[in-house]
Amino acid sequence: MSSHVSVAPRQGLNARQTETVERLLTAGVEELAAVGHEALTIRTVAARAGVSTATAYTYLASKNHLYAELFWRHLRTHPMPATPAGVDATQRLTELVRFMARLLSDSPELAAAATRSLLATDPDVDRLRAQIGAEFVARFRTALGDDTPADTRPAVLEALQLAFSGAMLQAGMGFYSYLEMGERLADVVAAVMKGNA
Amino acid sequence: MSSHVSVAPRQGLNARQTETVERLLTAGVEELAAVGHEALTIRTVAARAGVSTATAYTYLASKNHLYAELFWRHLRTHPMPATPAGVDATQRLTELVRFMARLLSDSPELAAAATRSLLATDPDVDRLRAQIGAEFVARFRTALGDDTPADTRPAVLEALQLAFSGAMLQAGMGFYSYLEMGERLADVVAAVMKGNA
């Protein structure tokens, strides 16, 4: 147990704590939509949730932790949809990057905030960073399937996953929208898979 | 002219101002090496430079601006070396990603700080973000050369550049070292160029 009570359900929160956490996270989503990720403060989130700041900090180590947690939940509430049979890897990957781009563009403030917050060094963010990273890898691995020669598969997987991370960073920096990111990544998928399908 | 006197030389700083800026940036590098990017404060940098905090803020809009500026200078003091004749694109790109990885691993604190700071939204960071982004693209474009078919070249360039950005983000998140990043990217280059050389 870290210095903060984790917000992950498997840590054994009782019903009362679970309700407090849910109120905080819901308030986080609402406050983020209302004022954006820079103007948001834990105090305003706590007020919106109807709890004290001290209670908010019982569950949220930091603003970074809040954003990482919200992003993780956003990811989990948007699992990768199953692809129809008979679709090759390039198509699956293309669908995936478009899907992920839409998921990010549904909540651009959260995506940008999370990109930044996942670079933070506190232990609660560490855990979420690992989970989120693993989820990304899993989605790309599933989409890539076994269509690539086994000797180049790890490098292809890494190329795609890094390109996705890079695109997320670029969109977060404001070079283009998260939605446009999907189109750019579709072209990248085509280029990467050209010699590797 | 922004609300802060830009630290870029072409903005016409006089000799006295130029000296003050140089002292601040040198102090920034030293303080970063001494205490790391999270513990560093503009106040300690100012003290190390022998100027007041208010003076430091005359030239530096924010801590983010300081890191972006230091990173830009680091890039510029490490221009991409010329490659010998007769080297193909894959080899040039491989050398480039290794060179860039070494450049980043020379100053991991700065690299991690800059990755985060370049996500900031203040105008002084905007300018540096554009410059740094353009420098990355230019380096990859030069290394890629004309060896790739013209129809796929933009996507290949983007794939490589995004993979580099993604790797930088991952290293900044602590998934692996900046030096290891070079080896990973070398494999990625090979995979991407496989069908595109």
Add this chain to the structure above:
DNA sequence: TTCTAGTTTGGACACGTGTCCAGTCACGTG
């Protein structure tokens, strides 16, 4: 119903960030 223990609270705190300002300093010009 009472008791106990865990949860939450309001308020204060230390610290950092960036801003502001009247006064001082430094330098160039006449």
Add this chain to the structure above:
DNA sequence: CACGTGACTGGACACGTGTCCAAACTAGAA
């Protein structure tokens, strides 16, 4: 040398972040 102007200063400020704590509240068990 005196003057004017821009650069710099010390100190105070407002605000946000995260921590701490004694007291109050809540819920479950006996």
